Amino acid sequence: MGDGSATDVAIEVRELVVNFHGVEALRGIDLRVCRGEIFGIVGTNGAGKSTLIDALSGMVRPTSGSIKVLGRDPIRRSGELRKLTGVVPQEVSLEEKLTGLENLLYFGRLLDVPGDELKGRAEETIRFMGLWERRNDRLESYSVGMKRKIHFACSLIHRPELLLIDEATAGFDPVIREDVSGLIIDMARKEGITVVLTTHDLSDARDMCDRLAVLHRGEVVSTGRWDDISSAAGAGLYLGGINPGMEGKLRDLVSPGSLARVPGGYRVSLDSLQEALELAQLLDRNGLSASTISYGIQPEDVFRELTTERKGDSVV
């Protein structure tokens, strides 16, 4: 995986612009996703992630630019493409009054799964999801995690080559989040499916994706592997629980421009672990005690680093 050759490219987006009622939702997006990789699109709410998924699935018509999904235009060859693509919407959009198995049969039939294979595939898929015992129960009796699995399964029943997942883990507790992450990785690795997912959680993106694109206000601000992106963002020392009244003293002890206020404390940008240790000692000597001190790259920081200037956040 990596940048990939032309024949390995699953998705290619060039200069994509999408306007809604005069507002630019996507502003000149360039992307390339290789076959078989798990590609994450990361961004805050309103960054344009769902619009990008809609554009890739053919639901939204681009204002300008071009999109090729599996070598096809999503608007002009939508019918052909939808047979090769599975879309997992953000909301669990299933028929609650039907059973899990009935949902699979229903959406499988709509996805043109041949009649003689449909039942077998539905049973195989629901077994893969670990819900065989509950297959004849109505969906309204399922837990959120179980529904999410059926939600995924309904997009997989026709064995797509590409899976587009909108907000794969949003709103889940850690257990379900882990389940879903495992499921996505399993599908991609075992079935060889190309996965494009959106999330606003960099931890999930880091854990699941081969490559990422950080989206901010309709623009891609960074693309690459997690290591590349995090390196670009830089590491730092996190100081939690320091009294805000001591901020002036702290500013005197660190290099100008390296101190930033973060939720619960402060972050000091540093180049090495050695510098971090020295700073910690210095602070201790000057009576600046922090309840928590950690050094490294936090996903949130990467994100903040990439979007701070654009967001106009204050730098201490």
Next chain:
Amino acid sequence: MSRLKPLWIGLTDLRKIARERRTISLIIILPVIVVLVVGTTFSLGYQEFESRELAIGVVQHRNSSYAEVLVEAIVNQSAQAVVYADVEEARIDLIREKIDSIIEVDPWIDEKIAEFKRSWIAIHTDETRPILTAAIEVTMVQAKQQVVDDMVGEYVLQIQEALVPALNRIVVTLDDMVSGGTLGTEVEEILDVLGAIADLDDEDVLSMSATVDEGIRDIYENGTPQERAIISLIDRSAIVGSLRSLADVKSVLDSIYHFLSYVEPHLQDIDELPGELAGDLTYFTGNISSISPGQAVIIQAALPILRDRIADALAEENPSWSVAQVAERTTSLIQGTQSLMGTIAERGSDIANLTENLDEAREYLDSISLTGLISEARQALGYLGSMEENFITSPIYLVGRPLYFGEETKRYVDYISPGIFAFGILFSVLVYTVLSVVRDREKGILRRLFTCNVNRWSYVGSKCITCMAISAIQIVILTACAILLFGIYIADVPKTLILGLYSSVGFVGLGLLISSVTRTELEAVTASFGMVFIMLMISGVFYPFELSPSIIRQASAYIPITYVTNLLKAGIIKDAAAGEMLVDVVMIGIYGGVTLLAGALAFQWRKKG
């Protein structure tokens, strides 16, 4: 497979509905409950209201016999009559709803009817109570019928009770005479009867048909819409024609009477009568024409000279006569003959014309067939005799035939039953379509369907299938309720089902359009109910459409439920042929097609915003 997608989606929708009690109650049960309430209200409550609770004020400026008849007629309709002397006083009570209507009687009604056969009765109603007004009009028309009966029935009763049996008796007698040769013993009695008929005033008989004809025309021109509708059911020509036939029969019988009076002294055998008369005339005219003016002068001069010889001849011919009688008849004969000869001498040229005229009279007598005359009389009397008694006594049939039903079913609930069906279909189809689309959109089901390669046309098709299925269930339930609970008349159940299913498609497009402009379920339900309510008010589903203001009637031409109601009315009540329903079928098709197309094009897969 892809062609069957509408079917799969539709069937899945139905499965969902079957498993969702709330939806079932909203879409199917609620309209049925509404129907039960409306049906009960109008089949029981309305009936009681119509028969017992109407209070009608009668304003009599002067006491008159016709006003009394009118009050009696109102009471006979089981309504309550409240008599007022002043119209203003009655109007105040109407405004305060102490009474439901006012009938103002022409102060000079007795005199006008006696002289002109025309008067007026004004009905004051409260326009804000249209259903009540309809009931009052029905009651008034029934009451007015009794008044009209009183006016014209008297004449017609005379015909039925006196004249028709008399005429029948004459015809039977004449027939017996012709066939049995019993003229000699019967002729005196015949002349008595015919003389009695001849004494009747021709003008009375003729004016009867004119009066009835005029009365019907008056209602056509000046009556209420309901009266006009009812009067249109009357075979006017049959009534007027019957009365005119009576006049014709009378003139024929009068002719027979005069004819028999003239020939009676000479009749021995009725079959020989025309020939005998013709022979006499031939003999007479032959003799007259053989006398020249010159001969007439000679005869005139010779008669006094021949007086003794004439007297001798008469005495010899009539030996029983006395001398004085012979002398008297001789004088009379000589004077008469001299007068005749004088005429011949003076107007010789006219003699030929006289002869010619007499020849024509002879030919006419030769052509007379008494058997034929009797046959014609029999036919005319048969026509009169075959008229039913109530038809004769009530020639102006103002009520008793509702617009669409037979004699038995004329309840208000029957009138509005097609509207109830249309309401059920409108409500369930519109609410279901709007609600299901908006809910599916809110839940992201539409978005998923889009990604499952379902296009908008397939989705629209699925909604049509589902709505038709819901409507089918609805119509079956409504039909069962209508027949079993309220005894509502339904001409053809399968036709009702087919028309109902066709009509349901007419509302799907409208539902799709509403769903395109509403974002939440609350908006969808509010908009649907609002639309249903507006359409019900404009279309006049639950009250007589004719009572709507003209602007509402014009507006109704633009909404589909008007045509659906008409179509169901044609199918349920009138059992109309296909051609009679064509306009409504086409209009629903156009409306349904256009709204489906617009609804499909405006269709949104995603939530807005």
